[in-house]
Amino acid sequence: MALACIGAGGLLAMHYPVVPVVAAVAFALAVAVFLRWPDLWLLAVPTLLPLVGFAPWTGWITFEELDLLVLAAAAGGYARAALPGAPLPARGQRVHLLSPGPLLLLLAFALSTLVAMERGFEDAGGFAFGWYQGYHEPMNSLRLAKSFFLAALVVPLWWGAVARRGEQAATWLATGLSLGLAAASLTTVWERLAFTGLFDFSSDYRTTGMFWEMHVGGAALDGFLTLCVPFAVREVFFARSTRRWAAAVACLALAGYACLTTFSRGVYLAVPIAVAVTLACCMLSARRQAASSARSAHSPPATTAGAPLPAAPVATSGGSGLLPGALLVASFTAAIWWVFPSSGYRGLLALLGALGLALPLARPMRGYKAVDWVMAVIGGAVLGAGAAAIASLVDKGAYFAYALSAAFCVCMLFLEHHSAAFGQRRGSAGLAAQLAFSGYLALLVSAVLVANHWGGPGALNAMLLVVLAFLLLVLWAGAAPKPPWPASYRWQATALAAMLMVGGTLGVMAGGAYMSERFSTSETDLDGRIDHWRRGWWMLSTPADQALGKGLGRFPASYFFAGVSEEHPGDYRLKSEPGNTYLTIGGGKQRYMGWGEMLRISQRIAPPTVPAKVSFMARAAQPVYLHLEVCQKHLLYNADCLLGSTTLDVKPDSKGQWQQVNVPLQGKELSASAWYAPRLTVFSIATGTAEGVVDIDRITLTDGQGRSLLDNGDFSQGLQRWFFSSDRNHMPWHIKSLLMNVLFDQGLVGLALFGLLGITALWRVVLGSAKDHALAPAIAGGLIGFVVVGLFDSLVDVPRLAFLFYLVLMLGLSVRPGKAPPLRR
Numbered sequence: 001m002a003l004a005c006i007g008a009g010g011l012l013a014m015h016y017p018v019v020p021v022v023a024a025v026a027f028a029l030a031v032a033v034f035l036r037w038p039d040l041w042l043l044a045v046p047t048l049l050p051l052v053g054f055a056p057w058t059g060w061i062t063f064e065e066l067d068l069l070v071l072a073a074a075a076g077g078y079a080r081a082a083l084p085g086a087p088l089p090a091r092g093q094r095v096h097l098l099s100p101g102p103l104l105l106l107l108a109f110a111l112s113t114l115v116a117m118e119r120g121f122e123d124a125g126g127f128a129f130g131w132y133q134g135y136h137e138p139m140n141s142l143r144l145a146k147s148f149f150l151a152a153l154v155v156p157l158w159w160g161a162v163a164r165r166g167e168q169a170a171t172w173l174a175t176g177l178s179l180g181l182a183a184a185s186l187t188t189v190w191e192r193l194a195f196t197g198l199f200d201f202s203s204d205y206r207t208t209g210m211f212w213e214m215h216v217g218g219a220a221l222d223g224f225l226t227l228c229v230p231f232a233v234r235e236v237f238f239a240r241s242t243r244r245w246a247a248a249v250a251c252l253a254l255a256g257y258a259c260l261t262t263f264s265r266g267v268y269l270a271v272p273i274a275v276a277v278t279l280a281c282c283m284l285s286a287r288r289q290a291a292s293s294a295r296s297a298h299s300p301p302a303t304t305a306g307a308p309l310p311a312a313p314v315a316t317s318g319g320s321g322l323l324p325g326a327l328l329v330a331s332f333t334a335a336i337w338w339v340f341p342s343s344g345y346r347g348l349l350a351l352l353g354a355l356g357l358a359l360p361l362a363r364p365m366r367g368y369k370a371v372d373w374v375m376a377v378i379g380g381a382v383l384g385a386g387a388a389a390i391a392s393l394v395d396k397g398a399y400f401a402y403a404l405s406a407a408f409c410v411c412m413l414f415l416e417h418h419s420a421a422f423g424q425r426r427g428s429a430g431l432a433a434q435l436a437f438s439g440y441l442a443l444l445v446s447a448v449l450v451a452n453h454w455g456g457p458g459a460l461n462a463m464l465l466v467v468l469a470f471l472l473l474v475l476w477a478g479a480a481p482k483p484p485w486p487a488s489y490r491w492q493a494t495a496l497a498a499m500l501m502v503g504g505t506l507g508v509m510a511g512g513a514y515m516s517e518r519f520s521t522s523e524t525d526l527d528g529r530i531d532h533w534r535r536g537w538w539m540l541s542t543p544a545d546q547a548l549g550k551g552l553g554r555f556p557a558s559y560f561f562a563g564v565s566e567e568h569p570g571d572y573r574l575k576s577e578p579g580n581t582y583l584t585i586g587g588g589k590q591r592y593m594g595w596g597e598m599l600r601i602s603q604r605i606a607p608p609t610v611p612a613k614v615s616f617m618a619r620a621a622q623p624v625y626l627h628l629e630v631c632q633k634h635l636l637y638n639a640d641c642l643l644g645s646t647t648l649d650v651k652p653d654s655k656g657q658w659q660q661v662n663v664p665l666q667g668k669e670l671s672a673s674a675w676y677a678p679r680l681t682v683f684s685i686a687t688g689t690a691e692g693v694v695d696i697d698r699i700t701l702t703d704g705q706g707r708s709l710l711d712n713g714d715f716s717q718g719l720q721r722w723f724f725s726s727d728r729n730h731m732p733w734h735i736k737s738l739l740m741n742v743l744f745d746q747g748l749v750g751l752a753l754f755g756l757l758g759i760t761a762l763w764r765v766v767l768g769s770a771k772d773h774a775l776a777p778a779i780a781g782g783l784i785g786f787v788v789v790g791l792f793d794s795l796v797d798v799p800r801l802a803f804l805f806y807l808v809l810m811l812g813l814s815v816r817p818g819k820a821p822p823l824r825r
Contacts, residue, residue, distance in 0.1 A: 006071075006079075017131075026068075045070060050209060051187070054212075056723045057723075059720045063131070067146065106813065110149070112746050117144075120551030120745075124551075140552075189254070194673060217726070229782075252497065253500070256504060278781030288772060332502065338462055338465070343450070343455050353443070377438075380441025396453070398450045401442075406446075408442070409439030409440050567589070574715060574719055582696060585687050585694055587624075599686060615702070623689075623692075624687050625647045628663055640671050644664060646661060738793065738795050761812030769816050783808060
């Protein structure tokens, strides 16, 4: 197996489009690293998965960098297992091996995948190998089939990691998925900084990260976020150290921002469901294990290869803390829903700070005597008057007063907790405890002043009502017989992070014009999706199609020939004639061939200086309008551009003749971007003539300094460095449903097997034999969230995402807590 992986990976590396020697050396080094540390893939593969997608630079679609990474990990892992002296399970022991039922289901689904791949080849006119084929050609079936088998390739490596490391294997994998989530989220932060601004939630710009597969729309980023968020939630719930917990919270904060900027209604629905499922499973498993530990308190703990859920501060307080946490988040949601229309983001942040400081303030207030209440209220009146004076005398003083009040309250809480000089005294709670509540009263006054400064009397009245409610909440928390919420700072910070996420979501929905518009069209969009699914079913025209599917990856081609003619997108092909290779671009049949409807053939380039000029050879049988551009662009949305256009004039005596075309690009110098958020630059060519067909060859782009900025302009290296995108016209490329996609590709048989696999995995990690495994809650939450997103998007037509989904699914089918088998050499 190691030799097979080395051979396949080496072949791919030697044909890598950009500097293949470097790719081959990198692959060899990766194999060596994984040979030395065979379990490192648990961290490396999930972390790098959302980053290693360079198709816009390479032109590769069928094969990609993840294939090289997985093959290197498999080669190193299997080679290590084959070496003399490698640790192996003792004879007669099993390490997470599949039970007969799940094994038979996986084998049947593998056979269904192979049949669907073969049917895809047949539907495309027969198999023909090519490094740069597109979505209409036979290699697209191989592109989609490989994900399942790559996932199956690494599952035995997981079993080996469990045999060697026990509980640590689950920790490494959860950490890798959390790091991958953080990496994907950071790419969205860069994208927003570069092209819209970090807090611009009104522009028509949906983030894609490094998921190039969204060049024709889809939900690759949505599915990845939803699948990985539960693993970060699991880390927050069971983190054994403050450092690990803080890292997981930071990861979730980044992921929350990424989720918001997808502007995906599916993500907004799926992520809360996935988190709720994960937390519920964590709570139930923690209770079961606590009960089991109580029953066997005098028995020595067993080492488990299945990595049972570890005890942790958040987990042990979760039973009493989940309900108050949910009530606090619900209360905060109601509060910001009330004040946001008049106070905006400033009012939202003011309330977040007020409720956040209320959580730790409850503990010192519980020690208040009568004198403490009197002194605290007097101090609050003085500080509140000072805040009002600052607000009236200083420009934007309300914000300054709020910041001072919050800082004062935090300092007093710190002194009360850490300084004996300010701590509890005989007959009173202490000066610091009194001043902490005084500062909090000033903070509430400042919150009202912030609302008044931003929104006027209407905002003031709305904020005043909420502030009074917060004051009553704090007073009740200080006087209640029992603490209303856990005193753990980790619990309180987790609750505050949840409030921040909810506040951001409501702010985007209520304050962002783009998201409001998307929600207003939900009913119309649903009707369109149902009609789209119905057309997809009609395309399965024969009993064999319905039973076994049309073939993997055949929806785009089927839609092109059988869908609504007015929605057919453009297309492209690499063609050859004696002694020459050239590109053919065809226009679509859309009713309106606007900016977003044109299918673009693009290349990433260095930023040009003006004046810039494009030269190429072209031929056509009829006049064709050609659009050319150099834009600052990541994947789908343009920023600053240099534009050019021409209509290829075809005279009767010049049909089929190559013509030299020179097009100057008009526009100002492209704007500079920040060093920390650089904008990418892309050259694109497209035809804006419906059904217009044009051949392109020997294309060059020359800038004002005389530099030639395009590579492979004569297409002698195939489509190396060239990439295509459909910026707005996405429905022809996806059936827009996970279940419908499996049905279309693999038929009713494949859909039934797919459903049985998912149900079996969920049963095992929620109610079955694997329900107390360390990864079970995250697997359950991730799979359910993924399916919820998949209600309205295909998802498994993205190989990187499908690989991760199938890997998590196979883990759900195989993990089981149990005694660790001894190792032998």
